[in-house]
Amino acid sequence: MKTLVTLYSAILLAGIAVGPCGAVEGTQGYRDEINRPPEPWKGPPRSGEQVYAQYCGACHARTTQGAPMPDDDIEWGMRARQGLKVLMEHTIGGYRQQLMPPRGGCENCSDAELKAAVLYILKQSGIEPDAKGKL
Ligand code: HEC
Numbered sequence: 001m002k003t004l005v006t007l008y009s010a011i012l013l014a015g016i017a018v019g020p021c022g023a024v025e026g027t028q029g030y031r032d033e034i035n036r037p038p039e040p041w042k043g044p045p046r047s048g049e050q051v052y053a054q055y056c057g058a059c060h061a062r063t064t065q066g067a068p069m070p071d072d073d074i075e076w077g078m079r080a081r082q083g084l085k086v087l088m089e090h091t092i093g094g095y096r097q098q099l100m101p102p103r104g105g106c107e108n109c110s111d112a113e114l115k116a117a118v119l120y121i122l123k124q125s126g127i128e129p130d131a132k133g134k135l
Helices: 002-035 046-060 073-080 084-093 110-122
Strands: none
Touching: 002 110, 046 073, 046 110, 073 084
């Protein structure tokens, strides 16, 4: 009986010793994954439509994410009044406690590609910059 109890405690202790260790490793793996630098984009510059389809649409094409839909001309009409410069600052830096993530989630997009995506979204709402680039 005594051996059984000792054996049992040994197993229990081993479990406790291993447990937290495994948890730390698991979390570290996750951290490494999210901190991994983005793969650089080596292809030709992507069009606004391509960037939108691959990244922005994940939120902006659905009503459930709180992100304004591209053809919502009332929403975009109000947002466009801030001007393209501010819209780009919010796109690059993220907006509203990162509900809108920095770079719209496309870490390897250039600023020009992001701008093309914003202009593509605005165009769906009939908003286009004038010759001076003013919305
Ligand atoms: C994870 C979801 C998500 C993704 C992906 C995303 N957005 Fe957004 N975006 C949002 C949300 C939510 C808002 C609205 C935030 C608010 O005003 O409450 C928003 C707002 C915006 C705005 C308006 C900012 C303002 O000043 O009113 C722009 C411009 C924008 N997104 C561009 C983009 C572009 C371009 C991409 C792709 C490169 C993109 N977003 C990807 C969630 C997302």
